[in-house]
Amino acid sequence: MIDLFERPPSGPYLLSHSAGLMPKTARREFEAGFFDPWLSQPGESWPKWLAATDDFRSALAGLLGGRMADWCPQPNVSTALFSLLSGLTVTPDRNAIVMSSHAFPSLGFVAQMAERLGFRLRLFDGDPGDIATWDEVLTADVAVVVAMHVHSNTSVVSPVAEIAALARARGIFSIIDVAQSAGILPIDVMAWQADALVGSCLKWLCGGPGAGFLWCRHDLKPLNVGWFSHDNPFEFDIRGFRYAPDARRFWGGTPSVAPYVLATTGIRTIAGIGVETILRHNRALIARIDPSDRTGKGGTLCYRPVDMEKTMTALTDAGGRFDRRGDVLRLSFHIYNTEDDADIVAGCLA
Incomplete structure (x- = not known):
């Protein structure tokens, strides 16, 4: 191997x-999935490119679980997190975002800026690997909990299924970050029953930079939309926006294609092993x-x-x-x- x-x-x-x-096959498959459509049909390569991004979504579903329709490509974890937060509605008495102070800093930066949407970031210093810690911090004023499956500086694993169960019982929206676990630890989004998941193909999935992703099983309406968030991106009616019926509503404007073509090879290689x-x-x-x-x-x-x-x-x-x-x-x-x-x-x- x-x-x-x-x-x-x-x-x-x-x-x-x-x-x-x-993977060694990444160069060849990138040529076939990205450059060949461009060279064979200059200016008309989008149908094959969009099919390639569907391959990316399908590969994620095959490895991590859930329906392909609930997976959406994202540039990175930070963008994915903000997209999810922007689709939530908060009230003054339930507006806290809770995460560990050991979480990757970028997540905290996003949560701080989300305070403009009415959220409040609350960090805790306890052990994120102990469910008792999460039980204590998931209080009645919490709207969202963001948990890293694996913490990058300590390798501590959070009990994400148990965190999601606590959150579900208390009406809290749960988001799991799998950037440091996808490809090295078993993941099944349906078994976890969290509300959403964010991650990246750069690390253990061996997919290169720029290929982030999110999974969400709810019909959230994100604020940062674009024409590829539309039900029909090629309708071109500036007065009529309709959210896509699946997770593509999180996609935004004109998407990058190359990172996802490249990353699909990594995901499928890891799945094959x-x-x-x-x-x-x-x-x-x-x-x-x-x-x-x-x-x-x-x-x-x-x-x-x-x-x-x-x-x-x-x-x-x-x-x-x-x-x-x-x-x-x-x-x-x-x-x-x-x-x-x-x-x-x-x-x-x-």
Whole structure:
């Protein structure tokens, strides 16, 4: 399976939490899905391009669950989150957006700006992996809860199905961010029963940048619309806007096509290998470095070395590609990593 991906020439690649390696077939399939329609029918390539974006939506549904109609391409997670928030109605006595202070900062930035729509952002500092924490913070004034499935700086997994159940029982709209889990942890949107989901193909899905997505099982009416949010984008009546009958109402203006053509190859490659297979491989490689229980953790080993500079130098000298957040090294093992990669890392950390 290693041979399925474009690997850097030397050293362990440990950045799947940031940008996963693309499949070798991505170039060929991108040529066929994006450039060939343009070259064969200049100016008339939209029907094939739109079919390619439907392929993207279908691939997401196949891997993550739900109906294709409830999936919509998005430029990134931030845009997806704002689109969802803009479609909600809040009241003065129920207007809080609750999320962990450990969530990815971009989510917090979006929630802060949503205060112009009548929301109030409330961050909490407790353990996002403990359902008791969520039970305490989901109070009667909460309109929306935003939970990261996996937290990028700690690899802590939130109990998202339980959070969604709490929210549902209390009339709170639930949004789950799977940017750090899609492709490495099993996901089934129908089993979770959250109200919405946002994510990205850049990381464990190995799909490159620019291919975000959202899933929503409700008929929300977002504010940031465009002609591709229309029931019939090619009607061209400036006085008559009708929301698309499915999740395409979140699409907005003229869409990018290239990122989704590229990302579809990554999604289908991951689906073909199997997320459970990837997760078992990830756990086996991490165990060669740290044999402790990984229950409640994502795919990234967040390691605090005694001597940060010495450890980073050792990893760099070994050709390792990794990153650092504060006093934490982030090291991610995907299906394209090997036992040799893990043993090299273990030696550097020792």
